[in-house]
Amino acid sequence: MPPFNSSTSNFDSPNGEVKTGKSALICAAWLMLWILLWLAAMDIGINVLFPYPKAPDAQPSRLKQYFEYGRSTEGKIRYMVGDTNDNTASVSLAGWMDDSKTRPTTATKPDGTLIAVYGQSFTQHACNTWAKQNDSLTMRMILGPGAPLNHSYAMYLEDRDKHDAKVCVLGILASSLPYLDTIAGMTWSFERPYTFMFPKYTVVDGKLNVIDPTIHSMQQFRDTLNDPAKWQQLVSHVSEHDAFFDATTFNACMTDQSAIGRMLRRAWGQRHMQAMQAKYHTADGFNPQTGITDTARFLVVDWAKKVREDGRLPIVYVINDRGFADHLYQELGDTLKEYNIPFVSTHAYAPAADLANFQSDGHFVHAVDEITALKFEAIVQDALK
Amino acid sequence: MAFNSIEFLIFLPTVYLLYRLLNLRLQNVMLLAASYLFYGWWDERFLFLIVLSTAIDFSSGIMIDEGKLTRRDRAKASAWTLLSAIAFLGINWQAPEWAAKFQNTVGWQYCGYVLGLVIAGNALYPLLAKLPKQRRRGVFLFISMAANLGLLGFFKYCNFFIDSAESVITSMGMHATDFRLDIVLPVGISFYTFQTMSYTIDIYRGHLKPTHRFLDFALFVSFFPQLVAGPIERATHLLPSILHERRIDWEQSMRGCFLILMGLFKKIGVADSVAIAVNSVYLTQGDVTQLDIIVATVLFAVQIYCDFSGYSDIARGCSKIMGIELMTNFKLPYVSRTPSEFWTRWHISLSSWLRDYLYIPLGGNRGNKFMVYRNLSLTMLLGGLWHGAAWNFVLWGAYQGAILCIYRLLGIGVRRAGQEEIGITIKQRILGMLNMIFFFGVTCYGWLLFRAVSFEQIVGFTGQLLTDWGSSSMHLTMRKPTLAGMLGVLVLIVYELTEYNLKDTCFYKRFPVPIRAGLYALMIFIIFMGTSNAPVQFIYFQF
Structure with a gap:
């Protein structure tokens, strides 16, 4: 390694531009002014070039979405929720405890089986694949976007008397486990908020403590949104009981009008979510100190007990999604075995660290859902023997 | 503290404002305190290693060039080492309550070892000072190298060599895991040890005169902008900037701001x-x-x-x-x-x-x-x-x-x-x-x-x-x-x-x-x- 060429200095050479005192200050102010002008021009340019579409259900381009991610949760909700269901974004209509949807209450085919499914899109994909593999099955799906276990559990309690399903599937998503400490989808889905609300459960002295969300349907939510006093009450209720609530990302304000303001809020929102996730989950697994693992075990056991009391077969679908290794299985595996609850855990055949198992949107590829469906079928066949 | 953190966004303007308000001597004291705060933000315990390395190289540099340490120099090096051991090893700053901060048995045990080390160093000093010039220069260069490479070797490479020698250890009927140490790698240790080593080597080679200003030397070792990831500065270049009056002009300030912007970009x-x-x-x-x-x-x-x-x-x-x-x-x-x-x-x-x-x-x-x-x-x-x-x-x-x-x-x-x-x-x-x-x-x-x-x-x-x-x-x-x-x-x-x-x-x-x-x-x-x-x-x- 020969020495450097002596002509090559490793330090900045002084330049002839010498300014002192007042002239330096004027130069700095002039430069700052121009920088601010450029930033303002960029901000306005982005708002003009990438306006968000007026229709709440329109699919904006990825660039348009990119510059909208940082809008406040309230700002997005006011945009997504219209006066009627027809002009409300479909994602906002999903997951409500009282959604007035018509679902099959019995198997549609003679000698067929009705399966009641509680969970989120992961569970939906797997059960749809199952229904394709076995056309005697009819699926009754009660889902929520990214729905946590408290939502699915509450949904079963609401739904248990409304159908004659022989089998019940409960999908538990590892990345949604921390949301056991929440009562609303809108606090943990900042970039595209889910409006649905659900109860929060905690285990106190071996008993389940319930906090009601106060809002159970889109219509109630819409009425609340359009009444400032009620809205403030709701925000206050959510901030009190929802661990993921953050006023900076939630409340609408002037910065919603600025592209830079939105980007900075997005950065804040990301850091808030990372901080919250880090509180509940680390590289070693879920943090037992937060209490969510105890609650999850309690809810699963209680759910299976209730399903059996109703004369049905419970199946728990343990979804170890990207970034969560087999941590959910580690938390629930022993309990499920101890109470002899049939379960399918994805860690065994679709490791979360293997990108090939996932689509770009984070869901499992179809091949994984096919394996899951076969495993569900095997459990049912085994139970029938 | 990382350059891309919110904390640094507050830290840098505060340090800069204080810097502009103070004279040279106080600027250096403030920069030293700021540098220790900057480093201690990760883990204050490892600040002790920096002070230890500073004290050893400060003393070695003088001994290599001049052959004797004044009482004042020895007192400064000894006192800083002991005080840093108490502050960074003895007191457990992470403990939630004040009383618990001082109930750190292992930490005080380490303080005892440090006290022993300082006493031994001072006791050996008269013997080492009497060595013939060439021998003495070699001995103190060796002390400096051994201390710095020892710290680096222990904290950075110990487990690596144990793991690498696993087959040999296993063939002797033992488990490599039994020898693994529960060590955390101190941030930037490779950078500051190389920087301080260059100081004693340059003095040994006659390229540099040692400084008797302990605090200024400590600032050279721990100057916060380059402490944890370089550039690895040479004492021949950085030390004069620390010891002497500095001028800040428009050109420098503008270029400095641009470099910060470019770095963040x-x-x-x-x-x-x-x-x-x-x-x-x-x-x-x-x-x-x-x-x-x-x-x-x-x-x-x-x-x-x-x-x-x-x-x-x-x-x-x-x-x-x-x-x-x-x-x-x-x-x-x-x-x-x-x-x-x-x-x-x-x-x-x-x-x-x-x-x-x-x-x-x-x-x-x-x-x-x-x-x-x-x-x-x-x-x-x-x-x-x-x-x-x-x-x-x-x-x-x-x-x-x-x-x-x-x-x-x-x-x-x-x-x-x-x-x-x-x-x-x-x-x-x-x-x-x-x-x-x-x-x-x-x-x-x-x-x-x-x-x-x-x-x-x-x-x-x-x-x-x-x-x-x-x-x-x-x-x-x-x-x-x-x-x-x-x-x-x-x-x-x-x-x-x-x-x-x-x-x-x-x-x-x-x-x-x-x-x-x-x-x-x-x-x-x-x-x-x-x-x-x-x-x-x-x-x-x-x-």
Whole structure:
């Protein structure tokens, strides 16, 4: 390694531009002014070039979405929720405890089986694949976007008397486990908020403590949104009981009008979510100190007990999604075995660290859902023997 | 505290304001306190190592050159060592209650050892001071080297060597895991130990006079902008800036602010934005395609450059606004056409350190060809090991040594950074560009070795690169870089190509204010875009 060429200095050479005192200050102010002008021009340019579409259900381009991610949760909700269901974004209509949807209450085919499914899109994909593999099955799906276990559990309690399903599937998503400490989808889905609300459960002295969300349907939510006093009450209720609530990302304000303001809020929102996730989950697994693992075990056991009391077969679908290794299985595996609850855990055949198992949107590829469906079928066949 | 954190956003302006209000002596005291706070933000316990290293090198430097320590010098070194042991080892600052902060049995036990060490040092002093001059100089150089390399070896390489010797340990009927130590690697230990070693070596060589100002020397060792990831400064350059009155002018301040902006742009706008794509290939346990490996490795080349040179830029910028010049650590490394040129452009402070304190003492270019190749290989191998206690870094060092030897053997290129290209033809220019592209590929393979998480991954990826040429391997399964990353890379390429063609690191100053402001605004905008990425720790913090 020969020495450097002596002509090559490793330090900045002084330049002839010498300014002192007042002239330096004027130069700095002039430069700052121009920088601010450029930033303002960029901000306005982005708002003009990438306006968000007026229709709440329109699919904006990825660039348009990119510059909208940082809008406040309230700002997005006011945009997504219209006066009627027809002009409300479909994602906002999903997951409500009282959604007035018509679902099959019995198997549609003679000698067929009705399966009641509680969970989120992961569970939906797997059960749809199952229904394709076995056309005697009819699926009754009660889902929520990214729905946590408290939502699915509450949904079963609401739904248990409304159908004659022989089998019940409960999908538990590892990345949604921390949301056991929440009562609303809108606090943990900042970039595209889910409006649905659900109860929060905690285990106190071996008993389940319930906090009601106060809002159970889109219509109630819409009425609340359009009444400032009620809205403030709701925000206050959510901030009190929802661990993921953050006023900076939630409340609408002037910065919603600025592209830079939105980007900075997005950065804040990301850091808030990372901080919250880090509180509940680390590289070693879920943090037992937060209490969510105890609650999850309690809810699963209680759910299976209730399903059996109703004369049905419970199946728990343990979804170890990207970034969560087999941590959910580690938390629930022993309990499920101890109470002899049939379960399918994805860690065994679709490791979360293997990108090939996932689509770009984070869901499992179809091949994984096919394996899951076969495993569900095997459990049912085994139970029938 | 990291440069890309909210805390630093408050820390730097506060330090700068205080700096402008104080005189030289108080400026240095304040900077020392700020530097300790900056470092202690991660883990205050390791500040003790910095003070220990400072005290040993302070004393050794004086003993090498002057042969005696005044009582005052000895008292300063002893008192600082003891006080730092009490403050950083004895008191447990993490404890929630005041009473619990002092109930740290293990910490006080360490304080006892430190007290023993200080007493032993003072007791031995009269004996060592009486040694003949040459002997004494050698002994104190050895003490300095042993202390610094000992700290580095213990904290950085202990477990590595235990793991590497696993088969030997197992053959003796024992388990390697029984010998593993529960050690946390102190941030930046490789950087500050190399910096302080250069101080005593330079005094030994007669290139530098020791200082008797303990606090100023402590600031040289721990100056916060370059403490944890360089540039590795030489005492001959940095110490005079610390000891003497500094002037801050408009030009320096503007350049300093620009360097901070450029560093944040490189780190937040580019490096963190492409990290997600790189990690999706290197951290997966599943299958990846050949194109995934190629794209991820090229992106890693961008990531590590922007991450590390971004840090250096911020470090230089922070120093510059306080009137202290740090050396340039990077000079457009990816325009290099040969490995020797690359090492005059990449991590210059380390490569020049290795050249001056390892390569040349080994014999350098003197002797026969075999000796020169041996010196090159050994230097690069140790340079690789300096980066981290893992075999892939050793392999990377060996690879760098090998390509240096091969290029030298083939007689290719002696061009260095800054060398003018006058009177070259278009054909030569095209050939030069082709060499540049080819060598970039060679560099990227080195980055594959550097980034790989296991030896199996190196073998697997290399095999795929060499053999998997089917059409099925030519699609991407990896995650894409973010919009900020793609835009940032584009802006960076245009910026660096302009700098390269104009051969002027400050070319932007030629633009009128509105255009220059447009460039700054664009960089700020991309930083804002990049802030929504998950913050990634600076890669070189682990070294």
